[in-house]
Amino acid sequence: MRHLEEYLDPSDILRFFEEKFGTGVWRCDPEGRMQWSRGFYSLLGLDPHAVAPTYAEIERRIHPEDRRSQHDPRELVFDRSLLDGEFRVIRPNRALRWIRIQSETFLNSAGEPEYALGVATDITEERRSLQPLKTNAGRYAALTQVADGLLWVGSQDGRITALLNAENKPEAHRLFGKGWVDLLPEEEREAALRIWAAAAETGQPYDVEHRLRQSDGTYRWYHCKAMPVTDVDGNIREWLGISTDVHQQRPAIQHAALPRLTGAQLRAARGMLNWSVKQLAARTGISAAVIRRLEEQNGFLRLPDETLTSLCDALSSAGIELTFGTGKPGVRPR
Structure with missing residues (x-):
């Protein structure tokens, strides 16, 4: 059985991935000499026939705010952190792009660094899509504080x-x-x-x-x-x-607009909740006899503010809303 690799040329594979996924590849030997693929030239917006592939050229293209301290290019083989990560590059036409670089050092048979190989990916659209999320996260953080x-x-x-x-x-x-x-x-x-x-x-x-x-x-x-x-x-x-x-x-609200309640509303609300008179009495601290007497009254109940508030709060907490529309006073589930 023949493997897929036997049917494909490495240069075709590289070109395919660079074109389809916006990637580029670079190589650096222990002397600091670099080679770039066409895809890497394209990421930087450079002409492969006019620009030599050097570490210094990469540094020139990196946004000033993202540049790291200068190093000898020969260190690339030993220290991957020199280029690994995400940063902005400025192309010759002044276009700004975000790229991510991941690299690996390969050793020779003696266990010594032979070369470093890096893969660069254009992540500009990914960064743009994340920006609204970062903005929302900032707003959310502010909301939790205020x-x-x-x-x-x-x-x-x-x-x-x-x-x-x-x-x-x-x-x-x-x-x-x-x-x-x-x-x-x-x-x-x-x-x-x-x-x-x-x-x-x-x-x-x-x-x-x-x-x-x-x-x-x-x-x-x-x-x-x-x-x-x-x-x-x-x-x-x-x-x-x-x-x-x-x-x-609550005291200010209750004083400004004391609740209103009719005997019919009290009786209907208790029936809707399937409460007995004793159950309502237990929830309000008002005697069962008083509640029976109130339910028999017509019109709005004349009660001390504390008693009226206690009745209305008990019904409201149980999910009953007292209504006072253009018709008769009524009750409904809230």
């Missing part, structure tokens, strides 16, 4: 898989995985998971306010928003979210 809240990445099943700016937030690790669920008041966890599942199923933005337990046992209010990140086929790959402490803002 964001007021904790930036996180979540999975479809509600796990937090990454914390993006937690360096100065020592307690942020408690939210990792499904730790955030354990930090919710126990009576609000089921509703929180249901709201997340609805967002994951529909791809709609996740936007809630809930309380999270602090290390000292107290609770603070957080506003959590997340958007789905999709792949090229439109499938949700992950969620990008931010959790912002709004505890100090």
